[in-house]
Each structure stands twice: as structure tokens, then as C-alpha cells.
Amino acid sequence: MTTLSFSEAATNAVRYWERMRLVYNGALLLVVVANFAVLYPVSRQSLTVQLGLLLFLLAVLANVAYCGAYVVDVFAQMTGYESHWKRFRWVLFMIGVVFAGVLAYLWTTGLFSHIKD
Numbered sequence: 001m002t003t004l005s006f007s008e009a010a011t012n013a014v015r016y017w018e019r020m021r022l023v024y025n026g027a028l029l030l031v032v033v034a035n036f037a038v039l040y041p042v043s044r045q046s047l048t049v050q051l052g053l054l055l056f057l058l059a060v061l062a063n064v065a066y067c068g069a070y071v072v073d074v075f076a077q078m079t080g081y082e083s084h085w086k087r088f089r090w091v092l093f094m095i096g097v098v099f100a101g102v103l104a105y106l107w108t109t110g111l112f113s114h115i116k117d
Contacts, residue, residue, distance in 0.1 A: 009077035012086075013070050020093055024066055024100070028059070031101045035108040043112035051111060058107060062100055069096060 004012070032055070036043045069092060076085040 003080060004077050004082060006074070006078065009074045010070075012077060013073040016089065017066075017069055017073065021063070021066060024093075024097055025059075025063070027097050028062060028100055028104050031104045032108050035105055036112055039109070039112045046112050054111065058104075062104070065100070066096065069093070 072092060073085075073089060076082070076089070079085075
């Protein structure tokens with residue numbers, strides 16, 4: 001049982017997680033668009049440049065948080081459990097997507113239900 005070097009583990013992590021980032025961003029976009037549609041009469045009224053900038057900021061922060069998976073992945077690959085980890089790292093991905101999706105839902109519910117006076 002040989003462990004990977006840092007370089008090999010990091011390369012493998014980039015290969016896996018960057019491909020999955022598209023799925024992650026797509027899932028979050030779906031949550032935001034669906035929530036906008038469900039709250040439509042009110043959500044339409046909340047559209048402003050400031051809201052667009054805030055949504056952009058939240059999307060960037062969601063992608064920064066996504067990078068936290070690299071720390072766990074590279075560490076796990078450099079242990080003797082590398083083969084087990086590679087079979088089950090999708091679990092970490094799913095937990096992250098669900099967590100981020102819940103946060104996106106809660107944030108957009110608050111943002112889209114705001115009615116201007």
C-alpha cells in the first residue's frame with residue numbers, strides 16, 4: 001500500500017473537483033432560479049443592481065467555500081485509505097451540494113421576498 005506524493009494527490013484532486021464544480025454551480029443556479037420562480041410576483045419587485053451584485057458576491061463565496069474540499073481530499077489521498085477515499089469522496093461532494101443548496105435557498109428566500117416600500 002503506497003501513498004501518493006503531495007503533487008500526485010493535488011493533481012488528482014484538481015481533476016476530480018474541478019469537473020464536479022460545474023455540477024455544484026449548476027445545482028446552486030437551479031436552486032436560485034427555482035426559488036425566484038416560486039416567489040415570482042414578489043421576487044420580480046426585488047430585482048435591483050445591488051441584488052445582482054450581492055448574488056454575484058454570494059456565488060464567488062460559494063466557490064471559495066467549495067475549495068475546502070481540496071484540503072480534505074488531498075489529506076485523505078495521502079493516507080493509507082486512498083483507494084477507499086476515492087470510492088466514497090462523492091459523499092463529501094453530495095453533503096457539500098446539499099449544504100450549499102440549503103444556504104442558497106435560505107438566502108434567496110430572504111432576498112427575493114423583500115418588497116420595496
